[in-house]
Amino acid sequence: MTTDVPTREVPPPPPSRGTVLRILPPGLYAGRASALLERAFVANRRAWLALLSGFFEPLFYLLSLGVGFGALVGQVVGPGGEPIDYAAFIAPGLLAASAMNGAVYDATFNIFFKLRHAKLYDAVLATPLGPLDVAIAEISWALLRGGAYATGFLAVMFGMGLLTSPWALLALPAALLVSLAFAAVGMACTTFIRSTQDFDFVQLAILPMFLFSTTFYPIDVYPGGLRVLIECLPLYHGVELMRALSTGAVHWGLLGHVAYFLVMAAVGLWVATRRLGTLLLR
Amino acid sequence: MATAGSLIHARGLVKRFGSFEAVRGVDVDIAPGESFGFLGPNGAGKSSTMRMVSCLSPRSGGELRVLGMDPDTDGPRIRARLGVVPQQDNLDVELTVRENLQVYGRYFGLSRAAVRERAGELMEFAQLTDRADAKVEPLSGGMKRRLTIARALVNDPEVLLLDEPTTGLDPQARHVLWDRLFRLKQQGVTLIVTTHYMDEAEQLCDRLVVMDGGRIAAEGSPSELIRRYSTREVLELRFPFGRVADHTEVAARLAERVEVLPDRLLLYTDNGDAALAAAHEAGLRPVSGLVRRSTLEDVFLRLTGRSLVD
Amino acid sequence: MTTNDAATTRTAPAATGRSGSLFAEVGRVLEGHWVWYRLNWRATVISSVLMPALYLIAMGIGMGSLVEPGEFTQGHDYLVYLAPAVLVVSLVQTAAGESTYPVLSGFKWQRNYLAVAATPISPARLALGELTWIALRLLFSGLVYLLIAALLGALLNPMVLVSLLAAVLTGMAFAAPVVAYSATVQGEGAGFNALFRFVVMPMVLFAGTFYPVSQLPEVVQPVAWITPLWHGTELARGLAFGTLEALPALLHLSYLLALAGVGTVLACRHFHKRLVV
Incomplete structure (x- = not known):
């Protein structure tokens, strides 16, 4: 039995930073976020049930409300002004909502646990990896997961005949964009969370948004003033985007929704990296 | 260096x-x-x-x-x-x-x-x-x-x-x-x-x-530090709690240096046994007397006036 | 046993294992919760009061705008139709929350049950205390919800207060078996996630909250009938709308009481098994 530690393969030095990343403070990035992403796969291999359950939530809503309740509703006015089935109306909304829910859950509860409780990132930052690697890896994981859910849900929509336009192919990247924006902002918020009780505020932001962002009924339910408020909510933009793509009622205005999420993602990622840096590299 | x-x-x-x-x-x-x-x-x-x-x-x-x-x-x-x-x-x-x-x-x-x-x-x-x-x-x-x-x-x-x-x-x-x-x-x-x-x-x-x-x-190295800041041996004289201070004056005459702790006196000397004998002769009646080698603890005590642990 | 030793003859508190009455000991467990709750009640307001109210507004008013009052709403506005069901649903959800992680934490993380087990309070009475606490929480959340529902004009008459009792019973018919289960969990509570996602959520969505179970395909209707939520919703709506008949009422009641009773007995047993080694 040998108990000595033989010397062997010397790890390669981290790649030198690309031009784009030179503007960041040095030491934040080693270009090796993929290693941390790999960790997520290893750690989640045993948690497949919890992962799988995320797929069923929107599906249950679709079956219960879209099909069951929908039978009592009949048709509603679609984004292009034409009448569509209630199930076809709420399905894209549920897709956007589940992109939000999954991303926020990953970026808040899961990251908080690793940040404050398990001190995972303290160990990670003692390796060549920096806070930006951490942020990129965590957000990528949230995206991969969200992407898998979205693909599954889109497949169900397709099977139920709820996708009526080839534009629906773009619903997947759109779902990823929505996930990205919410994951980035969620992660930024997590760096400010001090105790688990603060998660009530996360719930307080997410649940009303889920309920009121026109997922389940058209926006003309709201009186004028309230309507403007709803139109400011990020999930409203997600729902609109998805609904337009899945029914083919595409117009240039959709780029406005895309821009909304791009700004959200950029701000979130920037704040999250900065805050992780100050929290971890003290 | x-x-x-x-x-x-x-x-x-x-x-x-x-x-x-x-x-x-x-x-x-x-x-x-x-x-x-x-x-x-x-x-x-x-x-x-x-x-x-x-x-x-x-x-x-x-x-x-x-x-x-x-x-x-x-x-x-x-x-x-x-x-x-x-x-x-x-x-x-x-x-x-x-x-x-x-x-x-x-x-x-x-x-x-x-x-x-x-x-x-x-x-x-x-x-x-x-x-x-x-x-x-x-x-x-x-x-x-x-x-x-x-x-x-x-x-x-x-x-x-x-x-x-x-x-x-x-x-x-x-x-x-x-x-x-x-x-x-x-x-x-x-x-x-x-x-x-x-x-x-x-x-x-x-x-x-x-x-x-x-x-x-x-x-320095551990032995260097001990050599430089302490003596070869230490005599620890234990007294009932609160009575330690009564004996410091006598003890000071028996060693190069004396440290006063709440329950004992530390007498720094190169010959602990001799110091213990001298203490008895001088009329000190400790609860116990112990001769030991100097450690880094003594170095720290000397340098800062405080104990390492606690 | 002989106790000749002088040291043991001083007057000790009666070490019979039964130092207080049932009510006194359960009361002490409740007191412990109350001390915590007085400091932390704000955290529970969001999940157990605000969320149901928002749910009622979004689904009752927003989604309800899509359906005309008709046969399936028993002639009422959808908001009125939904209000008693959301009462039951929200209490069942609160019950699920209170009977899972907090119970596991009592055994495993905070370990306050282990501290209680070192006092004269028996494990079974501790379990009864925990269940009573949950029932009180449900009653309180339900009252606040009804107040909000009344302000929204979702309530027809004061009979809904009897619906509240039915809703609390439904909550307990779910909570008691779950507490019994939680007391057996050794791991980190991964099963709870499955419980929420695969039991609570489908129950809320399919067991007659938003529309009668008869809307479901016939093959899955029996599944809805075994959920406590369906029985609770039938009772609560029947009481609120004054349409409840004696025989169905009796069946719903006995089913819920049986679930709550069996759950309570199991919970007491599992608490005993886990705390008395």
Whole structure:
């Protein structure tokens, strides 16, 4: 039995930073976020049930409300002004909502646990990896997961005949964009969370948004003033985007929704990296 | 002191947290292959110094080179060649013992084949092979500590930094750990250790600095420090609590130096037995009298007027 | 047993294991919760009061705008139709939350049950205390919800206060078996996630909250009938709208009472098994 530690393969030095990343403070990035992403796969291999359950939530809503309740509703006015089935109306909304829910859950509860409780990132930052690697890896994981859910849900929509336009192919990247924006902002918020009780505020932001962002009924339910408020909510933009793509009622205005999420993602990622840096590299 | 070839080179190193100055101008040079210790009580600034050297914490002032590079600009490149064992184990609780080692190796960019092989060797080294597929949570304190050390070795580091490696472990677990560290030292790994245990410092360190209040109070090998700041032997005279002060005047005449503790007097002398005889002659009637060799504890007491532990 | 030793003859508190009455001991467990709740009640307001109210507004008013009052709403506005069901749903959800992680934490993380077990309070009485506390929480959340529902004009008459009792019973018919289950969990509670996602959520969505179970395909209707939520919703709506008939009422009641009773007995047993080694 040998108990000595033989010397062997010397790890390669981290790649030198690309031009784009030179503007960041040095030491934040080693270009090796993929290693941390790999960790997520290893750690989640045993948690497949919890992962799988995320797929069923929107599906249950679709079956219960879209099909069951929908039978009592009949048709509603679609984004292009034409009448569509209630199930076809709420399905894209549920897709956007589940992109939000999954991303926020990953970026808040899961990251908080690793940040404050398990001190995972303290160990990670003692390796060549920096806070930006951490942020990129965590957000990528949230995206991969969200992407898998979205693909599954889109497949169900397709099977139920709820996708009526080839534009629906773009619903997947759109779902990823929505996930990205919410994951980035969620992660930024997590760096400010001090105790688990603060998660009530996360719930307080997410649940009303889920309920009121026109997922389940058209926006003309709201009186004028309230309507403007709803139109400011990020999930409203997600729902609109998805609904337009899945029914083919595409117009240039959709780029406005895309821009909304791009700004959200950029701000979130920037704040999250900065805050992780100050929290971890003290 | 060879400044040119030193792995760690610090001059006037300072760390501030807001208005609190945790490290107030530390100068050290650590040579390759050396086992170097920071000895001091809790709050002396050891861990803050370690975190700066590990490139985990930016310095607030002074000069610092690690492996010839500046931590401010080359953090990732430096960390690639260090092994860091933090004060509190931060193992990945979602992973097994083996996965902890493999995943950590991947952070350093080692290939999958390499980390698989390396994990096997390191589990052997840490005597954890039979727990390879167990989760981390139920392991004992000593096992977790050994795993943390094994994890820090995954990248074959040139320097291993250990912050309080055996704090909180039972005596047997400490000895197992010291044995492992001694092997590493024999293989030429540079060890940097912080501790508030003098026995640990004497066991592990070729050279050490005594830290107090964010500053270095003295520097040298354990035996040098004892020679310089203490006598060969110490006579401990124990008195009933609260009666110690009554005897200090008499005791002062019997030794080079006397330290007054709440329950006993420490008489510093080169001949303890002679001093004990003289104490009896002088009419001192302690509850007990004990002659022992000087330790780093005595050095610390001399330098700071306080005990290391507590 | 002989106790000749002088040291043991001083007057000790009666170490019979039955130092207080049932009510006194359960009361002490409740007191412990009350001390915590007085400091932390704000955290529970969001999940157990605000969320149901928002749910009622979004689904009752928003989604309800899509359907005309008709046969399936028993002639009422959808908001009125939904209000008693959301009462039951929200209490069942609160019950699920209170009977899972907090119970596991009492054994495993905070370990306050272990502290209680070191006092004269028996494990079974501790379990009864925990269940009583949950029932009180449900009653309180339900009252606040009804107040909000009344302000929204979702309530027809004060009979809904009897619906509240039915809703609390439904909550307990779910909570008691779940508490019994939680007391057997050794791991980190991964099963709870499955419980929420695969039991609570489908129950809320399919067991007659938003529309009568008869809307479901016939093959799955029996699944809805075994859920406590369906029985609770039938009772609560029947009471609120004054349409409840004696025989169905009796069946719903006995089913819920049986679930709550069996759950309570099991919970007491599992608490005993886990705390008395």
